[in-house]
Amino acid sequence: MDVQKTIGGSLQISTEVLAKIARLAALEIDGVTEVTTGGSQNVRGLLGRTGLQKPVNVVLEDGIATVTVHLTAVYGSKIMPLCEKVQENVKQTIQNMTGITVARVDVLVVGLTEPAAQA
Numbered sequence: 001m002d003v004q005k006t007i008g009g010s011l012q013i014s015t016e017v018l019a020k021i022a023r024l025a026a027l028e029i030d031g032v033t034e035v036t037t038g039g040s041q042n043v044r045g046l047l048g049r050t051g052l053q054k055p056v057n058v059v060l061e062d063g064i065a066t067v068t069v070h071l072t073a074v075y076g077s078k079i080m081p082l083c084e085k086v087q088e089n090v091k092q093t094i095q096n097m098t099g100i101t102v103a104r105v106d107v108l109v110v111g112l113t114e115p116a117a118q119a
Contacts (some may be wrong), residue, residue, distance in 0.1 A: 021058040022046050022067050022105075025093035026056075027083045039111030061097050065094065065102045067072035072111040083107040 007077055023035045037053045057068040067090055087105040094102050 014059040015060055018058040018060075018065060018094055018098065018100070019054065019065070021094050021097055022056045022069055025090045026069050026071055026086045026107075029082065029089055031074050031082045032071050032086060033074055033113045034072045035069060036072055036110065047063065052089070060100070063100065065100050066104050066106075067091075067093055067102060068096070068106045068108065070108045070110045070116065072113055073109050074115055075112045079109055083109065090115045 022030045026032055026035050035055045037055050053070070055070050059066045069086060069090060071086065072078060086107050091102040094100060
């Protein structure tokens with residue numbers, strides 16, 4: 001949790017709130033269908049040491065955030081530019097809304113979805 005001194009006390013922003021901001025910022029990018037950990041397709045994923053993984057993980061150290069976002073993209077999207085847009089939007093949104101510095105945003109594409117059928 002980040003704590004900043006203010007005139008009347010302190011301000012605390014939980015990592016869960018930062019994760020929610022990151023999730024919504026990632027979903028704003030065209031080509032991102034959902035923010036999810038994806039399905040575990042092997043025994044190692046089910047029995048791994050990490051346990052249940054969150055779609056967005058935020059680590060705060062000395063008031064600086066590191067964010068990891070797992071997402072599903074639309075098939076046919078250019079993955080690298082899509083991930084760069086997600087990184088930039090997540091970083092800027094968190095910094096603008098909270099004032100917390102974001103050191104890095106790691107994006108893991110864990111799945112693809114079919115493009116929506118056009119009528």
